[in-house]
Amino acid sequence: MTQLWDFAGGIHPAENKHQSTALPIRAAGIPDRLVLPLQQHIGEPAAAIVSVGDRVLKGEKIADVTNGMGVPVHAPTSGVIESIAELPVPHPSGMNDWCITLKPDVEDQWTARQPVSDYRSLERNQVLELIRDGGISGMGGAGFPTNIKLRPPRDRKVDTLILNGAECEPYITADDMTMREQADEIVAGLKVMAWILRPERCVIAIEDNKPEAVEAMRAATKGTQIELAAIPTKYPSGGEKQLIQILTGMEVPSGGIPADIGVMCQNIGTAVAVSRLIFEGRPLISRIVTITGEAVQEPGNFEALIGTPVQYLLDQAGLQPEKVNRLVLGGPMMGYTLTTTAVPVIKTSNCVIAATAAELPTPPPEQPCIRCGECAEVCPMELLPQQLFWYSKAAEFEKAEHLNLFDCIECGACSYVCPSSIPLVQYYRYAKGEIRVQRAEQLKADRARERFEARLERLEREQQEKEQRRKERAKAAAEAQAKKKAEAEKAATEGDAVDERSAKAALVQQALARKKAKTEAAKPQAPAAEPAQEKPDLEALEKQLAQAQSKLETMQGMLEDAKAQQADNVEKLERAVAKNHDRVTRAEEALADARQQLASQPESQSTE
Template sequence: MTHLWDFPGGIHPPQHKDFSTARPIRHTGIPERLILPLQQHIGDPAEAIVEVGERVLKGQIIADVKTGMGVAVHAPTSGLIESISEHPVPHPSGMADWCITLKPDGEDQWCSRNPVTDYRALDRDQVLEIIRNAGISGMGGAGFPTNIKLRPPRDRKVSTLILNGAECEPYITADDMTMREKADDVVAGLKVMAWILRPERCVIGIEDNKPEAIAAMRKATEGTQTEIAVIPTKYPSGGEKQLIQILTGMEVPSGGIPADIGVMCQNIGTAVAVAQAVLGGSPLISRIVTITGEAVREPGNFEVLIGTPIEYLLEQAGIQLDKLSRLVLGGPMMGYTLTTEAIPVIKTTNCVIAATASELPAPPPEQPCIRCGQCAEACPMELLPQQLFWYAKATEFEKAEHLNLFDCIECGACSYVCPSSIPLVQYYRFAKGEIRVQRAEQLKADHARERFEARQARLEREREEKELRRKERARAAAEAQEKKQAEAEKAAAEGEAVDERSAKAALVEQALARKKAKTEASQPPPAADITEEKPDIESLEKQLSQAQSKLETMQGMLDEAKAQQADNVEKLERAVAKNHDRVKRAEEALTEARNKLATRPAESQSTH
């Protein structure tokens, strides 16, 4: 016999489960329209991959999540896509969201399916991909994608796999009837999940107020190592953390998940969906829903296509509108009142209560808290509901969060026992919602600040790079200027040296020419030797040409220096002046030589 523990707090509200267990599970058939929300699970919403007017087959994927956390949405039957638009969806606020409207064609034609006869021959990742493509999410709570839940972190080995059949909420009997009529499918799905996780222990927890379900599951698990744990009926024993504590004696740490202590919980309906997906090749397109309450003539459990309007479902159960006071989606403890019957059944819909005014009367007006402490005694999470209520009401959300507000499972036990009729859970939901909004806004602000800082850093980097390029250009220009100036100075210096050598050579030649002329004047040469003066004239003309060319060169350099290199102007002006003198002296020497040559024949003739 399985050893059991207990959890703190808890209450014992009236069960009212016999309303819906007197009849077997019935099929509701195909309605005229199916409304399929794109967001039916925790995570990213699916994106439509079909177009208006397109014909789809039963089981065909019509919306999928390409990236991120999410699962696909399938066509529950064959038909035409009528629209992709906003429509009211199951939500406490009555909000609208994007939905695909499918008009059935009545043929109920399946797409191709690929059942797996031996999943053990596949890789585990392949089986997880089958589960993901089948669109399976948790069917008993918030709708966490099952394939992700079955892939815990590598450092957290799952030693205990729990199948949650407690179904502690009053009125709801969907899991009870599923275990009674589909026990083999439940066990088959459990085996698939156990093969993926390889736990040391598999346990199915069932409250002791479900004897038929207990008997059916014991028969289905004969010859296996799966334990059937019958637990005392107490609300909320079906809460994940509470059931883990009952069956293992361990507590999930605050802010943690069951995998942190080596435990994983799955729902009865989820196990059936896994078996149908892997062994039958069928995606999640229907589920068991409890329709109950005193305002319906034939309460019971129905196998309903996902997307079926609640209005159509109530008609199948024989709704009595004259008696109807409230429609509650979910149980009376954790459910919420519907604002319209047009909302569709989704993957997490497990119950609709059509209640009369006497069955679920309107709550009395809220009264001041009398500090009785009954809420703290009933809290299964051992929180301080009174302080959380004060902080939530005063919008002191940070203080409420410090008191572990997010550990609250919103079971409603505190509100149930409150003598002042304070809707405590509503205050907690409000506080959680505001904190989530603030976190989202803070996240946006952080991202905006990061983008701004990145932009500022980029602009600063661009300024630095621009300044660096400017300095490099200035340095390169300065180096080029210095190089050009150095070349100019070198050229000027070389020009002066050449000019000085040329001038000295010219003076020497002039001196020699004068000396020779004097010598020849004192001793007249023979007539035949008169032509010996011609080389001197040619030499002087060559010297004059060189001096004039050098003068032009120096003048050009002087003009350029005046335009670009003010520092060299004075030096070049001196060089030009010197060349002017040299040209003048060369011209005078040439003129003198020519004059002497011109008078020599006359002197020679007079002598003869």
């Protein structure tokens, strides 16, 4: 026999479950329109992959999540896509969201299905991918994608797999009737999940106020190692953390998840969906929904296609509009009032209560807190609801968060026992929402600040690199200028010496030539032969003049550059230019003298 523990707090509200268990599960049929929200679970919304006017088949994928956490949406029956627009969806705020409207063609024609005869022959990742492509998410609570939940972190080994059949909230009997009529499918789905996780222990937990379900599941698990635990009836024993504590004696740490202590919980409906996907090739396109309350004539459970309008199901159960005071989606403890019956059934919808005024009367006005402490006594999470209420109402969200506000499971036990009729859960939801908004804004601001700081760093780095390049260019220019200046000075010094020596040598040669010419002229000469006078070397003088002019042009160019840059060596270069100008003048004069001398000599004659 499975050992059981207890959890703190809890209440015993009127169950009101017998109204909807008198009849077996009924097929709801196909309505005139199916409205399929693109977001039916925690995570990213799906994106439509069909267009208006397309004809789709039953089980065909019509929307998918390409990035992020999510599962696809499938057509619950064959028909034509009528619209893709924003329509009312199940939400406490009564908000609109993007939905695909499908007009059934009554043929109910299936797309090609691919059941798996032996899932053990596949890799675990392949089976998880099949579960993801089948659009399966948790069918109780927030609707976490099942394929992700079945893939815990590698450092967290799941030792215990719990199938949650407690269904502790009043009025709801969807899981109860599923266990009575579909026990074999539940066990088959549980085996698939156990094969993926390889836990040491599998437990199906059912509250002891469901004897028929307990017997059906006991018969289905006979001959297996699956444990069946009939737990005491107390609300909220079906809460994930409370059920884990009942079955294992361990508490999920604050801010943690069950996998942190080696435990995982799955829903009864999720097990059926996994079984049908693997063994029949059917994606998640329908679920069991309880329609109950004193304002319907034939309360019961219906197998409804996802996307079925709530009004259609109420009509199937014989709604009496004149008796309806409130329509509640979910249970009376954690559900919320519907503002319209046009909202559709989604994957997490489990109950609709059509309540009369006597059944669920309008809550009385909120009164001041009398500090009775009843809320703290019944809180299953052992929180301080009174302090959380004060901080939430005063918008002191940091203090509320410090008191573990996010550990609140919003079970409604505190509101149920409050003598002042304070809607405590609504205050907590408001505070959580505001904190999430603040976190999102803070995250947005942090990212903007990081981008701004990164931009400043980039600009500063670019400025530093630009300044470094400027310094390197200036340094290179200064080095080049210094080198050019040194070369110029060296060339000027060497040029002065060379040109001076060349000019003196040329003058000496000319003087010697003239002296020799005079001497030869003074000698008595034979009449028969007159020696030829030596001619000046015009080629050497022309070369000397060209060199002097080239040097002058170079020095003038350097002088102009120095003046443009306001260099310190302008004066020195001016002196060098003047010297080179003198050299050019002397060379020109020497060349002119040589040409004149050559022109005055008689034409040479032969000595013979």
